[in-house]
Amino acid sequence: MARSLVDKIWDAHVVRSIASGQDVVYIDRHLIHEVTSPQAFDELAARNLPLFRPNRILATADHNVPTLNQHLPIVEPLSRSQVDKLTENCQKYGIELYGLGHQRQGIVHVIGPELGLTLPGTTIVCGDSHTSTHGAFGAVAFGIGTSQVAQVMASQCLLLTRPKRMRIAVEGQLRPGVTAKDLILYVISQLGTGGATGYFVEYAGSAVRSLSMEGRMTVCNMSIEMGARGGLIAPDATTFAYVEGRPFAPKGAAWEQAVSYWETLYSDDDAVFDAEYVYDAAEITPMITYGTNPGMGIPLTGHVPSQVPDSEAESFDKSLKYMGFERGESLLGKQIDYVFIGSCTNSRIEDLRTVAAYVQGKHKAGHVEAIIVPGSKQVEQQAIAEGIDKIFAAAGFELREPGCSACLAMNEDKIPAGAYCVATSNRNFEGRQGPGSRTLLASPLVAAITAVQGRIVDITQYLN
Ligand SMILES: CC(C)[C@H](C(=O)O)[C@@H](O)C(=O)O
Ligand code: SF4
Structure with missing residues (x-):
C-alpha cells in the first residue's frame, strides 16, 4: 500500500x-x-x-x-x-x-x-x-x-x-530577497497558528527542494507555530551531502548502506494525505510579523489587516495595542531599537554569512543595538575562521557566545519594555524577549537590512 x-x-x-x-x-x-x-x-x-x-x-x-x-x-x-x-x-x-x-x-x-x-x-x-x-x-x-x-x-x-498527515507544497522559484524564513512565515500567515494542529506536516515542492539544509531546518523549526506535531522533508542529495563526514554520521560501508535505505524515504506517488495545500513561491515576498503570534505575518510592504472576524477582534486589538500598531497601517518607516540574530530558527553559519555579506562595508544605524548570537560553539568558531566576526565588529554588530539568548530571555539578554526588536527567532509572544518587549519576526536578511537602515524598509530596494 x-x-x-x-x-x-x-x-x-x-x-x-x-x-x-x-x-x-x-x-x-x-x-x-x-x-x-x-x-x-x-x-x-x-x-x-x-x-x-x-x-x-x-x-x-x-x-x-x-x-x-x-x-x-x-x-x-x-x-x-x-x-x-x-x-x-x-x-x-x-x-x-x-x-x-x-x-x-x-x-x-x-x-x-x-x-x-x-x-x-x-x-x-x-x-x-x-x-x-x-x-x-x-x-x-x-x-x-x-x-x-x-x-x-x-x-x-x-x-x-499516529499523527494525521498534511502536505504543504511550495512550487516554483523564490524571488530575490525571499528566504526560507519568509516561506514559513508566509505559510503560517495563511494557515494560522492552529492550522496544522494534530498533523505531521511534510513540506514538498520545488521551492522547498531547492532550499539548503539550513533553510529546510528554518522551515521545519516553525512547524510547531502552526500547531503541527512536527514537520519533515524527504531526504535527498542535499541532505546526504550535508550529513556525510559529520562526527556521528555513519562511515564507510555503513554510510553506503544508510544512504541506500534513506533513498527509499519519500512519500509514494499515490500516498494519501489528510490535508494538502499548494502555494506558489512567486507569491511570497519578504515577510514581517506585526502582532503577538507567529501567524500575524504580512509582507514587509503590506498593511496590518483592517478587518478581522468579530470573534477575533478583541484579541487582535489587544495584540496591536501591545505592539503599538494600528489596524490598516503600513510598518514601513517604523523605527526599530534592537535587532536580534539568533535562535534555533536562524543562527546557523549560513544565516551569519547572509548577514555578513550584507553588512560588509556598511554600519548599523546609531540608535540600533544589533546582537548576533551563534547557535553553537562550532558556528561561532566557523564565523571566526571565516573572518565574519571582523565584518560584524566593523559594522557595529556584537557577536556573542552561543545559546538561546534573547529568543526567550531566560538569561540576561532581555529587550527592554516598549522597545521594538526585529528578531530572527520563531515566537513573538507578549514578553517573550523580556517583559513588555515587542518582537517582529523576520529573516536574517531583513534583520540585517533593518539594523543598517534603523527602520523597517522594503528590503527589495536595498539588496546588494
Ligand atoms: C523551554 C522550552 C520548554 C521551550 C519550548 O519547548 O519550546 C523553549 O525552547 C521555547 O522556545 O519556548
Ligand atoms: S528558546 Fe528559542 S532558541 Fe531555544 S530552543 Fe526554544 S525556540 Fe529555540
Whole structure:
C-alpha cells in the first residue's frame, strides 16, 4: 500500500501496537537540555529507575546560559542552578553533556544536525517544542512533555497516537530577497497558528527542494507555530551531502548502506494525505510579523489587516495595542531599537554569512543595538575562521557566545519594555524577549537590512 514519508518512518519504529490503536514507538535519539530535564530525572530517582540506553541521550546547556563571559561562573542564581543540575544529573547517569565551555555546546536543535546526530529515517525527541527542526533531514522529530522525557529515559519508547498527515507544497522559484524564513512565515500567515494542529506536516515542492539544509531546518523549526506535531522533508542529495563526514554520521560501508535505505524515504506517488495545500513561491515576498503570534505575518510592504472576524477582534486589538500598531497601517518607516540574530530558527553559519555579506562595508544605524548570537560553539568558531566576526565588529554588530539568548530571555539578554526588536527567532509572544518587549519576526536578511537602515524598509530596494 502506498505510504507517506512519516508513515514509513513510523512503521519502522513500532515496537508494538496496542488494542486502543496507539503504538509503542522506539526512539532513536533523545536530546535534553537544562529546562525540561530536571523533573524527569527526579521522577526516575523517585521510582528508582535506571536509564535504558544512556548512550542514546545527549545533553547540552542552552536556554539559561549567558552569552557573555561563558568562561566565568553563571551570575544569575536560577540559571546557574539549572545548568548545575543538568551537569550533576548527567554525571550521575553517565550521559554525554556538551555543557558550557565545551567545543560542541550550543542550542540543542543546532548541534544535533551539525554533529550528524540527526539522521534521516530516525525518531528524535526532546523536551522542547522546536524539536521539529530535525525533521528537515527526513526524521520523525517532535517535542515531548517532561513526563514523556522520563518515559524515554526509562524505556527508550513512547506510547503514541499516529499523527494525521498534511502536505504543504511550495512550487516554483523564490524571488530575490525571499528566504526560507519568509516561506514559513508566509505559510503560517495563511494557515494560522492552529492550522496544522494534530498533523505531521511534510513540506514538498520545488521551492522547498531547492532550499539548503539550513533553510529546510528554518522551515521545519516553525512547524510547531502552526500547531503541527512536527514537520519533515524527504531526504535527498542535499541532505546526504550535508550529513556525510559529520562526527556521528555513519562511515564507510555503513554510510553506503544508510544512504541506500534513506533513498527509499519519500512519500509514494499515490500516498494519501489528510490535508494538502499548494502555494506558489512567486507569491511570497519578504515577510514581517506585526502582532503577538507567529501567524500575524504580512509582507514587509503590506498593511496590518483592517478587518478581522468579530470573534477575533478583541484579541487582535489587544495584540496591536501591545505592539503599538494600528489596524490598516503600513510598518514601513517604523523605527526599530534592537535587532536580534539568533535562535534555533536562524543562527546557523549560513544565516551569519547572509548577514555578513550584507553588512560588509556598511554600519548599523546609531540608535540600533544589533546582537548576533551563534547557535553553537562550532558556528561561532566557523564565523571566526571565516573572518565574519571582523565584518560584524566593523559594522557595529556584537557577536556573542552561543545559546538561546534573547529568543526567550531566560538569561540576561532581555529587550527592554516598549522597545521594538526585529528578531530572527520563531515566537513573538507578549514578553517573550523580556517583559513588555515587542518582537517582529523576520529573516536574517531583513534583520540585517533593518539594523543598517534603523527602520523597517522594503528590503527589495536595498539588496546588494
Ligand atoms: C523551554 C522550552 C520548554 C521551550 C519550548 O519547548 O519550546 C523553549 O525552547 C521555547 O522556545 O519556548
Ligand atoms: S532558541 Fe528559542 S525556540 Fe529555540 S530552543 Fe531555544 S528558546 Fe526554544
